[in-house]
Amino acid sequence: MKRRYSGRVWEDHFLPRLSSAEIQEMPKKDSLVILPIGAVEQHGPHLPVFTDTLLAETVLEESFKHIPSVTNIWVLPPLPYGKSNEHLGRAGTFSLSSSTLQSVIMDIGRSIKESGFRRLLLFNAHGGNSDLLNLTAREVRLETGLMVFRLNVGGLSVEESLLSETERLLGIHGGDYETSLIMAAYPDWITEGEVLCEYPELLKKSKFLRFQKSNFAWTIDDVSSSGILGNAKTASAGKGREIYELHGKQVAEMLIDMMNFEIDSLIDKASAEIRG
Numbered sequence: 001m002k003r004r005y006s007g008r009v010w011e012d013h014f015l016p017r018l019s020s021a022e023i024q025e026m027p028k029k030d031s032l033v034i035l036p037i038g039a040v041e042q043h044g045p046h047l048p049v050f051t052d053t054l055l056a057e058t059v060l061e062e063s064f065k066h067i068p069s070v071t072n073i074w075v076l077p078p079l080p081y082g083k084s085n086e087h088l089g090r091a092g093t094f095s096l097s098s099s100t101l102q103s104v105i106m107d108i109g110r111s112i113k114e115s116g117f118r119r120l121l122l123f124n125a126h127g128g129n130s131d132l133l134n135l136t137a138r139e140v141r142l143e144t145g146l147m148v149f150r151l152n153v154g155g156l157s158v159e160e161s162l163l164s165e166t167e168r169l170l171g172i173h174g175g176d177y178e179t180s181l182i183m184a185a186y187p188d189w190i191t192e193g194e195v196l197c198e199y200p201e202l203l204k205k206s207k208f209l210r211f212q213k214s215n216f217a218w219t220i221d222d223v224s225s226s227g228i229l230g231n232a233k234t235a236s237a238g239k240g241r242e243i244y245e246l247h248g249k250q251v252a253e254m255l256i257d258m259m260n261f262e263i264d265s266l267i268d269k270a271s272a273e274i275r276g
């Protein structure tokens with residue numbers, strides 16, 4: 001039987017597999033600790049409510065195919081619950097409040113600091129978490145002194161040939177992109193015969209308001225009757241595999257960059273003293 005947490009990430013870079021003594025003794029100067037964050041929420045009639053958490057895990061798995069095995073990057077257990085109150089009222093949505101999610105991440109940040117690490121990446125796969133995580137990242141930085149990084153799976157680039165322009169603008173939940181990825185990674189988790197297409201009238205009703213700009217507040221009931229935003233009918237496992245390959249290379253490069261980054265190097269102190 002295939003184990004869910006198998007493969008390089010979970011066997012070679014999963015921090016909880018180590019003992020306390022091993023974690024105590026490992027070099028911390030150039031280490032990066034990753035906290036994957038997802039959600040448990042409705043994704044229409046065809047995708048599992050675990051979609052966002054699955055995407056956080058699988059994109060990370062893909063990225064480690066492009067990272068040397070000895071790299072000092074470590075993954076924590078994924079946080080499967082997020083701020084999903086925009087989907088509350090739809091069956092299968094289990095949401096944390098903003099204050100609860102922020103408190104959980106703050107506590108984890110404090111613990112990472114206590115264990116001697118210096119860098120934390122909040123690796124997010126649910127759009128509804130993004131604004132809160134931006135705020136929380138700075139709070140963790142201020143309280144602990146950790147270098148805190150943010151990365152959204154949904155913000156990674158995708159070749160224009162893979163998604164239509166309409167899908168890029170409106171297909172943000174359960175559409176072509178997410179469905180293709182789940183088809184490639186967990187095809188048995190998709191409910192066959194229930195794949196839909198639904199777009200809101202946003203492009204016709206406003207010249208300026210866009211989901212990607214986060215310049216208006218919405219709930220799923222405001223913008224969708226089916227619970228999805230996008231065209232899942234154009235999704236395919238092949239497309240999903242192409243996206244995974246692209247994302248894996250992008251994320252691997254970003255992780256290496258974060259691991260080598262030193263925030264104290266951003267100010268040229270000698271020049272500042274001369275100018276002063």
